[in-house]
Amino acid sequence: MKNYDRLLIYILISFLGFLSCEEQEINLTDTAPYFTMQFINARKLQTLNDSIDNIDDKIITINDSITVLDSLYELNQTDYSVEKESLNNTKSDLNTLKGLFNDTISTVESGDVLISKIVAASLEGTEVTYADSAKSYKLGLNPNADSSKFYVHLNNDVYTIRTKYSRLTAEENRKIKVLAYDFDLLFDSNLDGYDSLSKIQDDSTNLSSNDFKAIIYF
Missing domain, CATH: 1.10.287 (Helix Hairpins)
Known part of the structure; x- marks a missing residue:
């Protein structure tokens, strides 16, 4: 009986230890930085x-x-x-x-524009997923590089989106995240295809990509 009691105590301690580890586990999902885009038909x-x-x-x-x-x-x-x-x-x-x-x-x-697809240049033409609200698009950056380039297919036209940034790995709310700071969106009408660009950066200190919004006029 004593051995049985000891076994139960051991199992209980092991189970509590397992729960403790679960609580301390770092979440590795949703780690990539992102930025937000909005498209406005300037010609229209x-x-x-x-x-x-x-x-x-x-x-x-x-x-x-x-x-x-x-x-x-x-x-x-x-x-x-x-x-x-x-x-x-x-x-x-x-x-x-x-x-x-x-x-x-x-x-x-309002930016109510329907994009056909977005392709990441770094993924050899693979179509990427993105979060959208019909009026703005949240697009994940490449967490393994200091730049990302995308091809946006819209109204039978293709527009190039080029970004640059620095990276920092940090823990936030039990998540390991790659943060993109000193973020900027590059623009050349001859290279990128759209007419003009407006930039909204709410983080004036670190220039975080997550606080950046680009308004693309095409």
Whole structure:
């Protein structure tokens, strides 16, 4: 019986030790650094804004015409109500169209863009997975190199995304993570294909990639 009791105590101590090790285990998943991208169709925005400017010019012309009709009425008391009604109806239609264009601009500016696929150059053309919210894309960096390059397939075009950074391995919340700092996204319109780039970096001290957002205008 004593041997049996000792065996139970040994098993209990071993089990508690196992739990202790489990609590101290380092999680090696989700270790890669990342950055966030957003895509905005600058060419479409320009077309929409040009269309709104054209509508505004037409509305100004209509308002001037209505003012002229009012002046003519003061001079000769001629009834121009039919003409004015027609002009006001046209102006109403133009304002409705302008509202639709403004709604479309809001959608474009939100970055609501559907990417076909993203390919990592370092993985010999392998398509990579990424987290997206339909309006922004979170893309993991290569934790084994000081740079990453991606090819983004969008609207039958391919855009190149080139990044550079320094790396540091650290433990955060029981996870071993590779951190990317001094992060930057390189841009050359001749090499990369898109029109322009805006950078938002919330970490002004370490320039962490995880706090970086790139807005790509294509």
